Amino acid sequence: MQHPLQRFNSLTNPMIGTGILKGMAVTARNFVGSYFDKERLITVQYPEERNPLPENYRNFPFLIYDGDDSHAGLRCVACKICEKECPPQCIYIVKSEDKKPDYMGKPQFYPKVFDIDISVCMSCQICVEVCPFEAIKMDKDFELSTRERFDALLMRKDDLAKSNDYYRRISPIDAAEVDTKLAATAEAAAKKKAAAPAAAKPVTAATPPASNEPTASRAPS
Amino acid sequence: MSATIETLEAMERPPVSMGSRLEGELLEVSMGPQHPSTHGVFRMNVALEGEIVRKLKPVFGYLHRNHEKIGENASYLGSMPYTDRLDYFCSMTNNWAYALSVEKLAGIEVPERAEYLRVILAELTRLQNHASLLGFLLNDMGAWGTPLMYAFREREKILDLFESLSGSRMMCDYMRFGGCRVDASPEWLAHARKIVDRFPRFIHELEQLIVGNEIVIARTQNVGKVSPELAISAGITGPMLRACGVNYDVRKVDGYGFYPRFKFRIPLGEHGDTYDRLMMRVLEMGESVGILKQAFEQLPAGPIINPKVKIRAFRPPVGEAYGRIEAPKGELGFYLISDGGPNPYRYRVRPPSFINLTILEDMCLGHTVADVMVILGSIDIVMGEVDR
Amino acid sequence: MESLDEIKARVEAAVPGAIVEIVQNASPSQQHSLKIDNEHARDVAKWLRDDPALRLDFCSNVTGIDWLDRTVKKTVKVKKVVDGEEKEVNETTEEKIPGYIEAVYHLYSMIHKHGPVIIRMRTADRATGARLPSLTPIWRSAEFQEREIFDLYGMRFDGHPDLRRILMWDEFEDHPMRKDYREPDDYEYEPTPHDDVLEKAKPYYTPRPQLDGAESMVEPLDR
Numbered sequence: 144m145q146h147p148l149q150r151f152n153s154l155t156n157p158m159i160g161t162g163i164l165k166g167m168a169v170t171a172r173n174f175v176g177s178y179f180d181k182e183r184l185i186t187v188q189y190p191e192e193r194n195p196l197p198e199n200y201r202n203f204p205f206l207i208y209d210g211d212d213s214h215a216g217l218r219c220v221a222c223k224i225c226e227k228e229c230p231p232q233c234i235y236i237v238k239s240e241d242k243k244p245d246y247m248g249k250p251q252f253y254p255k256v257f258d259i260d261i262s263v264c265m266s267c268q269i270c271v272e273v274c275p276f277e278a279i280k281m282d283k284d285f286e287l288s289t290r291e292r293f294d295a296l297l298m299r300k301d302d303l304a305k306s307n308d309y310y311r312r313i314s315p316i317d318a319a320e321v322d323t324k325l326a327a328t329a330e331a332a333a334k335k336k337a338a339a340p341a342a343a344k345p346v347t348a349a350t351p352p353a354s355n356e357p358t359a360s361r362a363p364s
Numbered sequence: 365m366s367a368t369i370e371t372l373e374a375m376e377r378p379p380v381s382m383g384s385r386l387e388g389e390l391l392e393v394s395m396g397p398q399h400p401s402t403h404g405v406f407r408m409n410v411a412l413e414g415e416i417v418r419k420l421k422p423v424f425g426y427l428h429r430n431h432e433k434i435g436e437n438a439s440y441l442g443s444m445p446y447t448d449r450l451d452y453f454c455s456m457t458n459n460w461a462y463a464l465s466v467e468k469l470a471g472i473e474v475p476e477r478a479e480y481l482r483v484i485l486a487e488l489t490r491l492q493n494h495a496s497l498l499g500f501l502l503n504d505m506g507a508w509g510t511p512l513m514y515a516f517r518e519r520e521k522i523l524d525l526f527e528s529l530s531g532s533r534m535m536c537d538y539m540r541f542g543g544c545r546v547d548a549s550p551e552w553l554a555h556a557r558k559i560v561d562r563f564p565r566f567i568h569e570l571e572q573l574i575v576g577n578e579i580v581i582a583r584t585q586n587v588g589k590v591s592p593e594l595a596i597s598a599g600i601t602g603p604m605l606r607a608c609g610v611n612y613d614v615r616k617v618d619g620y621g622f623y624p625r626f627k628f629r630i631p632l633g634e635h636g637d638t639y640d641r642l643m644m645r646v647l648e649m650g651e652s653v654g655i656l657k658q659a660f661e662q663l664p665a666g667p668i669i670n671p672k673v674k675i676r677a678f679r680p681p682v683g684e685a686y687g688r689i690e691a692p693k694g695e696l697g698f699y700l701i702s703d704g705g706p707n708p709y710r711y712r713v714r715p716p717s718f719i720n721l722t723i724l725e726d727m728c729l730g731h732t733v734a735d736v737m738v739i740l741g742s743i744d745i746v747m748g749e750v751d752r
Numbered sequence: 753m754e755s756l757d758e759i760k761a762r763v764e765a766a767v768p769g770a771i772v773e774i775v776q777n778a779s780p781s782q783q784h785s786l787k788i789d790n791e792h793a794r795d796v797a798k799w800l801r802d803d804p805a806l807r808l809d810f811c812s813n814v815t816g817i818d819w820l821d822r823t824v825k826k827t828v829k830v831k832k833v834v835d836g837e838e839k840e841v842n843e844t845t846e847e848k849i850p851g852y853i854e855a856v857y858h859l860y861s862m863i864h865k866h867g868p869v870i871i872r873m874r875t876a877d878r879a880t881g882a883r884l885p886s887l888t889p890i891w892r893s894a895e896f897q898e899r900e901i902f903d904l905y906g907m908r909f910d911g912h913p914d915l916r917r918i919l920m921w922d923e924f925e926d927h928p929m930r931k932d933y934r935e936p937d938d939y940e941y942e943p944t945p946h947d948d949v950l951e952k953a954k955p956y957y958t959p960r961p962q963l964d965g966a967e968s969m970v971e972p973l974d975r
Contacts (some may be wrong), residue, residue, distance in 0.1 A: 162576035169573050170510060185517055197528035199546065228676065230442035232949070260942070267445035267537050272545075273676055281531070293941055425919035430928055432904075471780025596809050596862050599893020612810075612862045683779020686813065686858055686868060699815050699858070702779065714813040714858075722896050751919060 198316055201268055201281035203261050206303045209246055213304040214253075218278035220245065221254040225270035225279055233263035234270065247329050259303060261287065262296040277321050283313050390418055393733075397426050401504040401737045404747030408724075408736070415732045420725045427751040435711030440466055440541070440678050443711065448535040450713060451749040454493050456485045456526070457691040459539035464620060465687030465698035466541045470680035472673055477666040478543035479622045484556070484659045485526075485538065486621075486689075487652040491563065492522040493692035494603075494645040494652075495570070501642065501741040502574060505583055511573055518566050521559050528552060541678065542670030553660065560656045567649050575646065584638040588727040588739035591636065598722045602694030603648060604743060607633035607640035614690035621689075625662065626655045641742040679706055693717055693744050713752055717745035753866040754805070756784050762803070763788075767795045775872060785856065785870035790885055793873055794911075797890045800859065800869065808859040808869055811891035816901035817854040818878070818931050824849060851878045853907050857887065857894070875907060878930075886912040904929035 177183040187194055208216035221238040235258040242250035270279050282305070289295035311318040390411040397405040405426035411419035431450065435443045447462045448455035460482050467474065474482075499515030523533040529552055530536040530545065538545055548556075574580055590600070592608045605612060613630050615623045631647035633640030682704045688697035694716025701710040720743050728736050754762075760772045763786075770792040775785045788796050800808045824847045829840045852874045860867030875882035886909035888894045898909045899918040906927035909915060917924065926933060941957055942949065 160578070162578045162581070166573045166577055169569055173514075185520070197524075199529065199531045200527055201531035224676070228439070228442065230438050230445055263942075265445055265535070266532065267535075268531065269441065269445070425917075425921065428919045433929055468781040468783075469779050594892070597892040598895075599811055599891065601812075610862060612865070617865045681779050683777045683781065685777075685779055685781035685783060686870070687781075688812070695812065697813055697858075699813055699856070701817065710815070710817050712813070712815045718896060719893055722893060 196283050198314055200283055201266055202285045203264055203266060203282055203287070203298070204259060204270055204279050204303070205282040205305050206257065206279055206300070207277070207307055207310055208304050209307050211306070213301070213306070215243065216246070216306075217253055217304060218246065218276050219254050219257065220251040220276055220278070221257075222275070224273050224275065228269050228273045230267060230269065231263045231265055233260040234258070235260075246325065247332055254300065257300040257303060259298050260296065261298055262292060277325060280310055280314070280317070280321075395736070402740065403500065403745050404750075406740075406745070406747055406750070408740075410728075410733070410736065412733065415734075417728050417731055417733065417736060420728050420736070422721055422724055424721075424747065424750050427747045429752065431713065431752040432711050436707060436709070439706045440680070440708065441675060443708075444539070445535065445537045447713075448537055449748060450715070450752060451691065451693060451696070451717070451746045452534055453496060453746055454489045454692050455534055455536045456489045456538060457689060457696065459536065460486055460621075461687060461689045461691065461696045462698050463539040463541055464689060465685055465700050466680065468687045469683060469685035469700050469702055470541070472542045472670055474543055474621075475667045475670060476622075476664050478668045478670075480659055480663045481544050481548055481668065482539065482621055483623065483626070484548075484656060484663070485529075487656045487659070488522050488525065488556070488560075490652045490692045491649055491656075492519040494649050495519055495566075497645055497741075497744050498570060498574065498642065501738070502580070504737050504741040505580065511570070514566075514570065514573065518563070525552070525556055525559065528555075540669055540673075540675075542673040544668045547668050553663070557660050560653055560660070563653050564650070567646065567653070571646060575643070580642075581639065583735070583738055584642060584742070586635070587638045587731060587735050588742065589635060589637045590723060590727060594723060594726065595636070599719045600694070600723065602690070602692070602716055602720070602744075603644035604641055604694070604720055606630065607644045608636035609634055614688055614695050618688065620687075626658045628655050638738055638742040677706060679704060684710075688714065691716060693746070693749070694720055713749075715749040715752060717743070717747075717749045718752075721745060721750065753864075753869075756786060756869075759806070759869065760786060763796055763799065766799050766803070767792050770796050772796070783868065783870060785872050787872045787874065790873055790875075793885045794887065794890065797857075797871070797887050800871075801890055806869070807861045807863045808867065809891075810860045810862045810867075811857055811887070811893045812860050812868070813856075813858040814887075814894050814897035814901065815856045815858075816905040816907060816929070817856060818905060818929065819849075819851050819854060820878075820931050821851045822849055823847065852876065853878055853882055853905055855884055855898075855901060855907070857891075859891075882906070883908045883910055885910050886915075888912050903927070906930065 173183055207218050208214075209218065210216040221236055223236050223238070226232075226234040226236050235256065236254050237256035239253050239255040243253050245251045266281070268281055271281055287296075307318070307322075310321075390413055393410050393412055395402065395408040395410055397407045399406075402408075405424075407423040407426070409419075409421045409423060410417055431446060434446055438446065444459060444462060447458040450458050466472070495515040495518050496512075499512035502511040503509060526536055526538075527533045529548060530538040590604070590608050592610050595605050595608045596610060600608075601612070601614070609632055611630060611632055614620075616630060628651045631644055631651065633644055680702045682702055684699070684701040686697055686699045688695050690696075695714070696716055697714035699710070699712040699714065700708050703709040724740065724743065727739050731739070756774050760774060763772050764770055771789040773787045775787050777784045800806055825844055826847060827842050827844050829842060854875075855873045857871045857873075858867075859869045859871065873884050875884055884907060886894070886898055888898060888909070889911060895913065896918060898912055899915060901907055902909060902912075902915055903917040903919050904927055916922065920928065937952065937955075942953065
């Protein structure tokens with residue numbers, strides 16, 4: 144194998160300064176090239192220009208509500224799984240005493256208090272992974288600096304609750320997936336509801352089997 | 365390498381021992397925790413005789429967060445984001461080492477596509493780590509920012525890849541037990557292939573900028589020599605060990621994660637000095653590009669996570685396991701002891717930077733103060749890993 | 753590489769008086785370890801490093817583990833006479849194991865590229881003066897790691913060239929990684945304390961009431 148340094152002939156017979164001149168040639172090429180080649184001009188003039196954020200980018204979590212009412216449409220049912228699984232324990236939930244109907248019409252608890260301390264949150268996304276109700280998702284807003292570091296960095300339920308339209312705007316692909324999944328669950332639940340009264344009809348409606356054949360059991364699912 | 369020594373004899377450094385007329389008392393200097401070149405909050409108590417180092421004691425612990433105790437109090441999944449913050453430059457490889465140890469502990473299998481994705485991301489991490497190390501080393505040597513910005517330009521491209529895949533540039537939290545969290549879309553793979561194809565051009569540019577430069581050669585050759593016996597005994601791993609000539613790379617020895625399927629060479633150095641350590645990184649970047657190209661070719665379709673693994677209430681069986689990988693800085697290992705509960709009983713990180721610092725004193729004795737910074741830069745330490 | 757039984761036999765033959773036990777590891781990783789006694793530890797370690805077949809010259813990881821007093825329940829099938837018939841009955845025995853501090857060394861070989869061979873050493877009890885022989889003269893990589901075990905667990909290593917605190921500052925008094933370590937009480941204000949953090953924070957400030965009355969604490973922000 145050719146020793147990689149043998150490529151540089153200047154090292155086998157150096158004239159003092161050739162290495163430095165070679166380096167300067169590289170910088171000169173980059174400098175002049177930045178006028179012509181877009182790739183060599185890499186500085187983004189923030190805040191006038193901003194790089195577009197990728198779809199998957201995550202910063203801090205937020206709660207989703209369907210529709211327009213941030214209380215009635217809130218998907219969170221205060222099951223406290225995200226609070227338990229959060230590694231730095233930055234979520235604080237207090238369950239309500241009464242129930243309200245969720246998107247499928249079933250009465251569920253809701254969180255009376257839902258606080259996330261974003262000075263502690265490390266944006267690990269585990270709360271999103273373990274939520275069984277698609278109620279908490281990752282936001283993309285990162286310009287959140289405040290002047291006070293304790294209560295100002297505590298986001299309460301009103302700050303956290305954002306509508307599903309907002310989620311569709313910031314993460315269209317993920318929001319579409321979540322919407323289809325929830326629609327499918329709602330459909331399956333509706334089908335089950337419709338199938339249950341049908342099975343409650345008396346069994347005599349079924350045709351009586353022939354005498355020699357064994358009785359086929361038509362157990363409703 | 366021998367060609368350069370003969371022809372650069374004119375730049376040979378002066379003899380180290382000073383005359384007996386010039387003996388004085390030792391001056392104790394603290395190259396203190398706030399220093400632009402010590403790669404984080406790291407302190408060295410140096411006893412100097414003039415400019416020559418006579419004693420050096422490293423002091424660290426300024427970034428000690430007791431990560432191992434946090435690991436005992438958090439669940440197995442909850443520790444995964446904390447491993448990102450160990451060696452904060454290379455979060456993907458930290459995640460992989462932890463996931464590997466848990467998979468060894470619980471006997472979990474990983475699907476093929478997930479293993480290939482892990483290799484791709486680990487090699488991308490290695491590329492951006494070595495590039496930033498070269499930038500930082502040259503920054504420490506006095507090239508104010510230019511090579512650093514060149515290295516960071518490439519690093520930004522790779523970090524943008526990580527951002528579009530896992531959601532975050534540095535704290536990726538990407539691996540899970542039994543696979544990966546998010547699948548790589550064909551657009552992402554095409555974009556990654558484009559970046560990898562253009563990477564050799566950057567390596568070539570960096571070589572022209574650095575490797576032939578006389579100042580770099582004069583400051584790094586014969587500085588901080590390590591003999592292979594000392595390196596093996598002191599538990600040095602990674603590019604620093606291979607610069608001494610010892611052929612030990614965990615990717616080849618353990619053969620974890622489908623590395624045996626890829627053809628790649630291990631560059632070895634001859635002298636064990638700083639220049640060899642620098643060149644190790646440059647050559648390893650070239651090898652990583654080769655592995656990446658092969659991985660992109662061979663990437664199969666399929667599931668990316670083992671569906672049998674529970675996300676919540678994950679309880680591995682009672683026992684212990686030690687899993688290790690070749691992180692860009694050395695051998696990163698996790699030693700886990702499970703007592704059957706949701707939290708590990710003992711969670712230990714084997715940090716390569718911490719152990720590579722053992723022979724800092726041996727390397728710096730007899731050299732000047734200016735060399736200390738160069739030697740420290742070439743060991744490649746990150747305080748998040750040294751202190752945990 | 754040879755199996756652990758063979759290594760155990762050869763160690764006992766080569767170092768007279770050494771007591772070596774095999775500690776089984778129940779997990780699928782199958783990484784069983786050898787427990788060596790403290791007196792002959794250094795000789796055993798030297799033999800492991802120098803033996804031509806093993807050449808374990810790379811000590812990769814030195815870990816300290818704190819075991820509290822525990823009771824281990826063992827269920828064994830025993831033949832007993834019950835109601836005149838001999839049957840196999842499950843008998844549960846409880847074994848009380850006193851606590852100790854353990855040091856575990858993971859050894860690999862760079863020359864033969866095999867490993868790991870795992871050795872363990874245990875102290876007699878968990879007292880702060882617990883001592884173990886240091887294996888730094890044999891593997892230099894143990895130097896910083898044994899210092900770390902001293903710092904975080906309080907276990908002293910005899911024969912270590914420079915045993916002082918490494919991660920905590922020199923005047924610090926307790927040992928943080930022990931299982932019964934209690935953190936110092938210096939709680940600054942935290943908006944969302946719960947469970948045991950809430951208990952510890954109560955003497956210092958009024959934690960948030962159950963109802964979200966925090967609106968009265970701060971003015972609305974200008975974001």
